[in-house]
Amino acid sequence: MKIQKEIIEFEKGKSFKLFAPSLKNCFFWHYHPEIELVYVEAVNGIRHVGKDISAFTDSDLLLIGSNVPHLNFDYGIQTECQQLVLQMRESFLQNIILPVPEFENIKNLLERSYLGLSFSGETKNTVVEKLQIIKDKNSFESLVGLIEILQILADSTEVKELNKEDTRIKWFLNDKIRMGTIYDYIHENYDKKPNVNEIAKIVSLSTPAFCRYFKKQTNMTFTDFVNNYRINQAKIFLLKDYSVTEVCFQVGFESLSYFNKLFKQHTGETPSEFKKKHFKPIEINGRIGVITKETACNK
The missing domain is CATH 1.10.10.60 (Homeodomain-like)
Known part of the structure; x- marks a missing residue:
């Protein structure tokens, strides 16, 4: 249960990985040099990024910088929970973003991610849609889609810095x-x-x-x-x-x-x-029920 360094493996020829982990009852207080974009969807949950411990309702979209300790976002959640996690190779910023002048805003975004950034509103909705799309694309198209996602995040004003100071692993x-x-x-x-x-x-x-x-x-x-x-x-x-x-x-x-x-x-x-x-009750076959993710998806 002590803080752990996560070793992330990537497929050969890919700059990032996109997957849907489910840990729930596992306390995984960890860090890794890879920058990570996380979308989590649940009725309610707690995010612990660096020194920030705060709550989210319905969903959250977070960009977590290199070597920032964080807890898995589904820890302790007893209701339905879904996650999408995108992890970029350690060399992603250095080799892909920094050499390209047009990526200046993205460079600033990734460099600022050590604070832990939470996105909301239309930014979150748009990015989640694009994450779902690039899951099924080939390597090149998915990389282009990732750059587009990062540009949207870089240009967004719907963002909150979770930490006010550097909380990368050296502190912990x-x-x-x-x-x-x-x-x-x-x-x-x-x-x-x-x-x-x-x-x-x-x-x-x-x-x-x-x-x-x-x-x-x-x-x-x-x-x-x-x-x-x-x-x-x-x-x-x-x-x-x-x-x-x-x-x-x-x-x-x-x-x-x-x-x-x-x-x-x-x-x-x-x-x-x-x-x-x-809380939104709905009528199902003449009976009053509750909107859940399952019923909402079936509508």
Whole structure:
């Protein structure tokens, strides 16, 4: 569960690979020198890129730079989840992009990707469509399609930098604590009362040392992280049509008013507003159901 270097293999004669991994219950906190473009589609999930830990709803499109540690985006997701991952050879920027003056914007994009870039709106929709198309193209056409995708990303204003500082692997190499153990503890206990003294003991640290370590790794206190995790789980239950009151206690809060307040702080919406916006009942054969990716695809 410690941070790992992923060894990526490419087909001979190809500058990149595009595939659909599924890890889900595997905690894969890793890095690699290859720049990576990831599209993930799920009801709700958590992204952990560098020091940024944040949530996404429905889907996310991310460009992750060379040697930036990140967690697999389907980790811990209990609902349906789909991913598309595109990884470029380590030499892609140096050999293909840098020598071509017309690729100046793409060069700047790839050089900035060490911050972790999340794309939204029409940019995300367009890029995902093009990723689906190049899956079935020959080597040359798929490379041309990738350049087009990178140009779209380079020109986009629908982008958010996830980190404000360099979090490439050199920053994390001294980490001897198993973040996976901490994640697993939180996942197993978020609906109860996660105890900072207990998890500190599990990873063989004093409580003050654990708190310093955790804050350094995540830019969050342990309590803030647990509450963030609870809010993300709450979104999942809301989208499964649980009532706000049920969800409040289901994810470990003891006060409905505090749950409502914290949910709005994290999402900008109350739980009721979030559910009204994202939960969409539909009528199937005279019965009320819920729109899922499966039913949506069959429409």
